[in-house]
Amino acid sequence: xxxxxxxxxDLTTFARFExxxxxxxxxxxEPDRAxxxxxxxxxxxxxxxxxxxxxxxxxxxxxxxxxxxxxRPTTLLVTVRRxxxxxxxxxxxxxxxxxxxxxxxxxxxxxxxxxxxxxxAHLTVARVAEGLGVAWNTAxxxxxxxxxxxxMALHTPPPTKL
Numbered sequence: 001x002x003x004x005x006x007x008x009x010d011l012t013t014f015a016r017f018e019x020x021x022x023x024x025x026x027x028x029x030e031p032d033r034a035x036x037x038x039x040x041x042x043x044x045x046x047x048x049x050x051x052x053x054x055x056x057x058x059x060x061x062x063x064x065x066x067x068x069x070x071x072r073p074t075t076l077l078v079t080v081r082r083x084x085x086x087x088x089x090x091x092x093x094x095x096x097x098x099x100x101x102x103x104x105x106x107x108x109x110x111x112x113x114x115x116x117x118x119x120x121a122h123l124t125v126a127r128v129a130e131g132l133g134v135a136w137n138t139a140x141x142x143x144x145x146x147x148x149x150x151x152m153a154l155h156t157p158p159p160t161k162l
Contacts, residue, residue: 016109019108054085064107
């Protein structure tokens with residue numbers, strides 16, 4: 001293969017972050033899991049209340065279970081910037097809805113992996129939970145909610161004309 005081309009190593013692409021709005025900034029391999037430090041790509045500095053520009057205030061870390069790399073559970077530590085509005089004083093966080101629903105414990109990639117594991121690979125909820133490194137109830141609740149959402153999106157009847 002004399003014409004083989006390689007790209008620069010890119011952990012963001014390797015970890016399948018397409019569409020999540022995150023970029024990997026660091027990694028740590030532990031004996032039982034992989035931990036990826038991430039940050040949100042898009043800035044979110046405009047106030048949703050008054051439209052003024054906000055100033056960075058501090059950061060918080062959001063922990064999400066992501067699809068496993070191999071069969072090692074992968075945890076995302078997402079650094080989320082908080083802003084304070086210079087006009088009205090309102091405080092908000094960067095938008096992370098591309099990566100996960102609000103208050104969710106699984107990333108959208110982890111949720112997709114879990115649903116595919118149950119539907120396509122016929123894995124048990126216990127095996128999916130083990131692969132994600134989360135509790136059985138967490139995996140079960142997330143998969144049921146996502147399954148309902150997908151089924152409702154597929155079977156929404158067209159509007160009827162009277």
